[in-house]
Amino acid sequence: MSTSSHSLAAPGTPGRVCGTTGLGVCLDAQRFIKLNAVVGIVFLLLGGIAALLLALTRWQTVHLLPVDWFYRLLTFHGINMLILWILFFEVAILYFACTTPLNARLFSRKVAYTSFGMMLTGAVMVDYIIIAGQADVMMTSYLPLLAHPLFYLGIILVAVGTLIGVFNFFATLYVAKRDRSYTGSVPIVTFGATAAAIIAVVTLLHGAVVMIPTFTYSMGWTPQPDPAWYRLIWWGLGHQSQQVNVCAMVSVWYLLTHIVVGSRPINEAVCRTAFVLYVLFINLASAHHLLVDPGVGATWKIWNTSYAMYLAVLASMVHGFTVPAGVEIAMREKGYTNGIFGWVTALxxxxxxxxxxxxxxxxxxxxxxxxxxxxxxxxxxxxxxxxxxxxxxxxxxxxxxxxxxxxxxxxxxxxxxxxxxxxxxxxxxxxxxxxxxxxxxxxxxxxxxxxxxxxxxxxxxxxxxxxxxxxxxxxxxxxxxxxxxxxxxxxxxxxxxxxxxxxxxxxxxxxADWGTPPALAGSQPGSLAHDHYATKGTIVLVLTFLACFAVYYFANWKALTDVWPVR
Amino acid sequence: MSLRPLTAPWFHGPAGHEKIWLGCAILWCFVMSLMMPYWHFRGKQNSTGEAYTVKPADFFARTEKFVTANRVGTFKNPITNPMMQELPLVEPPAGGDAYLIGRMWQWYPALRLRLGETYRLHLSSLDLQHGFSLQPLNMNFQVLPGYDHVLTITPTSKGEFTIVCNEFCGAGHHAMTGKIFVE
Known part of the structure; x- marks a missing residue:
């Protein structure tokens, strides 16, 4: 570790220069990336063991688990995979995205410890109470199903801990900007992580709105919240949190294709607009879970399920083009110019x-x-x-x-x-x-x-x-x-x-190199930056995708006509 | 660069292949957006969410009244299922109201409907949330306690149909079934 000649802006910050990329790494951020990633992987393994037992039970011929343990482990699997593994790993990604790319140091070690401590305490509480058989309610815990109060309290702790981690992320961004640790616009990876963090705040606020009255109800302090209201607000947590995942995942796509192949977004403006679309319209997606519910009307269902004319879907279709297009451009510039898909085989x-x-x-x-x-x-x-x-x-x-x-x-x-x-x-x-x-x-x-x-x-x-x-x-x-x-x-x-x-x-x-495509003779870095028709392979791939989409979509409308008329 | 701040101006509009793809994608989003209102007016299968608040005890009373007035027999379950061994078999008047209770762990009562007639099927729960899943047709609707969920439904195929519960409702959830016969 070369701790002496770091290039981090804040004076006195312990940092190091990465021996592979030459980028500065904040040692505080590094510590919490490690902690959050390791704990995340532990929860992934726990959820995975549950997944194996569940799969071997739904495989009707094997039918492994007894009925109570099936529902118990299904609850455990959902919580560990969708909430714990993903949230811990996402906090690690946020800490990375706000420090190294901006040459910044993490805002606060204490805040990071508080966040980590609360998340871990909450996570252990939830997992304990599920395995103890006091919370066989599935991840969604639909009222009037009721779990032990520790279940809700644990989830609230995880949510608040995550919010505190997200606060650390935003504070780091602010300080980096204020202290001019970088100049220009933040890179796409940080931009995408910021979108994920914004959605996370909205998501976790929904979680607080629905989980706090449910917790007080489980303690016998307040009356039972309405089941339909619960479903609506809970899915503001449940569905939106998955869009946090989408944002983080797309950022990782941009990050890894850049690291491995050297690709760059072919159009920063379009890529960033797509992230903004996620932030603006993903909020509507809780309706996806209420499409055959009583009490919400057709107009409300149609408008919300379409995310306002599918603008969030459009965002994913943009990334689905720009990520492979960036790879194709990078490969063609390296000299892999053979035919439409020559670059694919050389990846x-x-x-x-x-x-x-x-x-x-x-x-x-x-x-x-x-x-x-x-x-x-x-x-x-x-x-x-x-x-x-x-x-x-x-x-x-x-x-x-x-x-x-x-x-x-x-x-x-x-x-x-x-x-x-x-x-x-x-x-x-x-x-x-x-x-x-x-x-x-x-x-x-x-x-x-x-x-x-x-x-x-x-x-x-x-x-x-x-x-x-x-x-x-x-x-x-x-x-x-x-x-x-x-x-x-x-x-x-x-x-x-x-x-x-x-x-x-x-x-x-x-x-040690995992393997990256070497530049061939005749490689010209940056030569295709202004050739807007160079992504021949990608355009064929995305049009194929659209054809599959249309076939599947209309086949389902056809299948719908086979059932009884209903209003 | 995906990992370093951008210092050169980076704003430019889409062009070339990207513009083509954006156009296709936006067009497709429009098609999908218009399909739903189109189907709402021209299609026959819609979920309008028609519902009324109701106390579980009141819904139970309405259902019992409906069963007493329209009972035509008894359904005995040929499959061994301690949760549902037999149910009253009830035939609502054509064009009339039918009531169906979801409770831990059966759908009550069994219904007999006439092909091509339209019924107002009232669904509600006396305890937890349940899922009305009509098999083998595979039509699915959510059932909540406190809400009378009304489906205006027209059977267009004859035979024996099983209602499965597809919302988790405790240890007997998988065994929660009911019956609809269409003649």
Whole structure:
């Protein structure tokens, strides 16, 4: 570690210069990136173990768990994956995005400790009370279902702790700007992280509005909140928090494609506008969960589910173009100019950070995005609500998209921040592929079983006497996918922990290269900056995507016409 | 640069392939936005969310009155299910109101409907939230305690249909079923 000649702006800040990138690293930020990332990965592993047992139960032929433990671990899985793993890792990303790219130091160590301490305390409380069997209410804890007060209190602590971490992020941005630790505009990674942080604040405020009266009700102090009101506000937390993930994930896409391939956003203005669209319109998405609810009318449903004319969907479609387009431009400038897709075959597919990112883009866009928008169409939701199609959708957004992108990031975070080279690098190279394959199979199993009417959050499908051999087959696919994904997750967790303990230390030297595409003879950096028709491969890919989208979308309208008329 | 601050001017409008894609994407967003209001007026399957507040005890009383007045028999479940061994079988008048209770853990009562007739189906819960999931058609609606959720529904296929609960409602959730027969 070369602590002497750091370039961080604030005088007296302990910092170091990264031996690989030459960028300054704030040691305070580094400490909390480490703490939050490690704790996040522990919760990922806990949630993953629960996931394996759940998959082996929904695989009807195996049907492993007894009924009470199925619902208990389903609650545990949801909380650990969607809230704990993601929030801890996102705080780590925020601390990175506000320091190193801006050459700034973290605003406050005390605030960071407070945030971390509250989040961890809350997380342990929630996990304890679930495993103790006092909170079998699912992640959504829909009233009048009632859990032990510790469950709500734990969630409130996690939410407030996260808010404090987000405050540290904004304070760091402010101080960096005030002290001129950088000049010009913040880079896209920081911009995207800022969008995520803004959405996080709105999200967590919804969480406070819904969780505090529910907590006081569980203590017997106040009357029961209305179940319909609870659903509306809870989804202001539940759905928006997933858009925090989307923002963080897209930022990671920009970060990793830049680090590995050297790509840059082809149009900063458009990319940034897309992030602003997320901030402005994602708030409406809580309606997606109320599409077949009583008490909210058709106009309200239609306007809100479309995020006001699909402007947030448009944002994702923009990133879905600019991320691969940036990669294509970078590759063509390096000299990989062969045909339409020559640059694709030359990409570093054995680099786990790159393969993880690319799989994340494809799985999130092609599977997660298309299914999400379609299932979230007001009328189509009639044939999808609360069936396994819903988890079939969000496992390819949150897991195949966000979690896979975060895993990909870890392949650089651990060498660059923890300063140790990965052990078993060959195993790491196949990990994203295995995990991605498992999640895709899981999602297909869920989606097809759901199309046959199999409901989510159900321990058994034989008691009803309506599901045939095909539904059982798809639940088997779900089970096999779950097992493969768990193996991928376990390999990831073991590689990370093993590397932290046994990885070769990096002292002032560059990290071992995962593999980046070398510049060929005739490479001309920056030569395509003004060629707006250079992304031939990407335009073919996105138009193919749009065709798949349209086919799936209208096929679902067709399927809707098969059911009884209803108003 | 994605990782370093931008110092040169970076604002410029979309051009070339990016402009083409933006145009396609915006057009597609318009198509999807217009499909929903179009279907609301021209399509036959919509969720209008028609609902009235109701106390669970009142809804129970209405349902019991409906069962007493229109009962035509008893449904005995051929599948072993301790949560639902038999239910009164009730036939609402064509064009009239039908009541269906969701409770831990059955849908009460069993209904017999006539093909092509339209009914106002009132759904509510006496305890927790439940999910009305009509199989094998796969039509799904949310059922909340305190809300009388009215579906104006027209059966267009004959046969035996099973109502499954698809909102988690405790340990017997998977066994919560009900029946609709269409003749």
């Amino acid at each position: 570093p597919w054995k680099n786990p950070a790159f393969s993880g990112t690319a799989l994340s883009v494809v799985i999130f866009g092609f599977l997660g995005g298309i299914t999400g928008v379609t299932l979230g169409t007001q009328q189509i939701n009639i044939i999808a609500h609360n069936t396994l199609r819903i988890p079939g959708h969000f496992h390819v957004t949150v897991v195949g998209g966000t979690t896979l992108a975060f895993m990909a990031l870890a392949y650089y975070v651990i060498p660059l921040i923890f300063q140790r080279d990965f052990i078993f690098r060959r195993v790491a190279r196949i990990q994203p592929w295995l995990f991605g394959l498992g999640i895709v199979l899981l999602s297909f199993g869920m989606s097809f079983a759901g199309s046959m009417g199999v409901s989510r959050r159900s321990w058994d499908i034989d008691t009803q006497g309506v599901y045939g051999a095909a539904a059982h087959l798809w639940l088997g696919v779900l089970g096999i996918g779950g097992v493969l994904a768990f193996i991928g997750l376990l390999i990831f967790a073991l590689l990370c922990v093993g590397t932290l303990l046994f990885g070769e230390k990096i002292e002032g030297r560059a990290m």
